[in-house]
Amino acid sequence: MIDRIDRRILSILQEDSTVPVAEIGRRVGLSTTPCWRRIQKLEEEGVIKRRVAILDARSVNVKVAAFISITTSQHNADWLAKFADVIREFPEVVEFYRMAGKVDYLLKVVVPDIEAYDAFYKRLISKIDISDVSTTFAMEEIKNTSQLPLNYVVTEKTREPAKE
CATH class of the missing domain: 3.30.70.920 (Lrp/AsnC effector binding domain/regulation of amino acid metabolism (RAM) domain)
Incomplete structure (x- = not known):
């Protein structure tokens, strides 16, 4: 079950998966090792499917x-x-x-x-x-994101979607 700290970690990783684990830990109030363990657990559970680079379509000529x-x-x-x-x-x-x-x-x-x-x-x-x-x-791209909304994640304590 995902808790509030996991949600914050996921939010950071969705924004930029290259943020160092020590920095993620600092932002969520954990030291490096416990933060890394949480990330590994999220990967093992399949919550984090993979980490990728998002390319600019025009730069790779698929506009x-x-x-x-x-x-x-x-x-x-x-x-x-x-x-x-x-x-x-x-x-x-x-x-x-x-x-x-x-x-x-x-x-x-x-x-x-x-x-x-x-x-x-x-x-x-x-x-x-x-x-x-x-x-x-498509005539114009107005919004394109790979970031999933995390406000629907069922948290460990409430077993209901988060309300943040």
Whole structure:
């Protein structure tokens, strides 16, 4: 169970995972060793899945974000497994969701330009049969974060979401 100190550690790490453990400990009121143990425990429990560098899309020439809604007439485990395998082959797909509602799947794809999107689309439809594809392109990125809200974490003492 996560407590208030763990939440503060997670908040710091979500902001900048390169902050030294000693500095994190200072900010949360712990010495280095107990702070490091907490971070290791959060990693072992899978709360911290991995630590990554977040790149600037323009700097790596993937400035176009496309959101692709996919509908299929195939609703079975074999088709889904094949589709998931196909999608994993495409580095342009940075997010992939199975949806509830009118759309079956939603993809977020990043590419340099519309021509690259068209090439991606042609490769995709050559590998898997899909009923309907609808793409929308982002005109402007207004908010993009990897930081999850921590105010819903159930704390050890209250067993209810934190109210901070």
